[in-house]
Each structure stands twice: as C-alpha cells, then as structure tokens.
Amino acid sequence: MQAAYINPFLASSVMVIEQLINVKPTVGELKILDVSMGGDHIWLKIGLIGQMKGDIIFGFPEQVALKIVSGMMGGFQVTQFDELSQSAIGELGNMISGNASTMLYNEGIEIDITPPNLIQGEMTGVKKAFSIPLNLPDIGGFHIYVMA
Numbered sequence: 001m002q003a004a005y006i007n008p009f010l011a012s013s014v015m016v017i018e019q020l021i022n023v024k025p026t027v028g029e030l031k032i033l034d035v036s037m038g039g040d041h042i043w044l045k046i047g048l049i050g051q052m053k054g055d056i057i058f059g060f061p062e063q064v065a066l067k068i069v070s071g072m073m074g075g076f077q078v079t080q081f082d083e084l085s086q087s088a089i090g091e092l093g094n095m096i097s098g099n100a101s102t103m104l105y106n107e108g109i110e111i112d113i114t115p116p117n118l119i120q121g122e123m124t125g126v127k128k129a130f131s132i133p134l135n136l137p138d139i140g141g142f143h144i145y146v147m148a
Contacts, residue, residue, distance in 0.1 A: 008103035016095045021071030028133030035129045044093040047114035054148030064140035090116035
C-alpha cells in the first residue's frame, strides 16, 4: 500500500473531525492488520472505484459512535443508534472519503466512492487492511481501514 493512497484519508479524517465536532484527533500507529469485523462495533463501508479499487471501512465502538454523533449535533446527548445516528455516521464517512478522493484526484489518482453502507453486527471473514487508528479526546477511539 502506497503512502500516496493512505495520507489523503489520514489528512481528511483529521480535518473533517476538527470541523464537524471541534475535536483534534490524535493518530495512533499506522500498520497493516488482519481485520475481523465483530458484532461489538458499528461498521461503515464505502467502496472505492477507479484507479484505486477496494473499500474504506470505518469501525466504531457503539459508544464512540454515539458520542461522535452527539458532537455533530452540537452537544445534544444521543443515547440510541437510531436512523438519525446512522445517517450522521454515514455522512461522516462520506465526508472523509469524499475529501480524500478529491485529494487523490489532485495527486493524479482518479477514484470515485460509493454511497456509505452501514453494517451492524458481525461480518464474516478476516481481511488484510491498512489501519488508521484515531483517538478523539473525551470521546474515544475508532479505526479507519483501507482495503485497496
């Protein structure tokens, strides 16, 4: 996996999170992992097509997802992962992936993204992915997995 493919997702995630919820994420160690998508997370999948093919998978512990949605709603306390929460998390992934695809395009790599697909529960199989761990102060951590 080339850094040219990963860096836009990293930069975009930090920028979008700072803008949406006014929190500066810290980035953990970037590495390639075997990812098993267990039922204890909210999974958001966005497909990549074009010169870069694959998927971007966002893995949120449910409590972290709820706190992120609360932040996106100006601090309004969200306690259930309902339709509004699902839509907000989908939009977060869409914004991060859309900005990253624009950054890649500016580097001469043409890609497009598919609409976000929210997956609750367990997904079977283990896949190799480049992991971008993000920690949000007072919210918690989540991962963005690049499978390309």
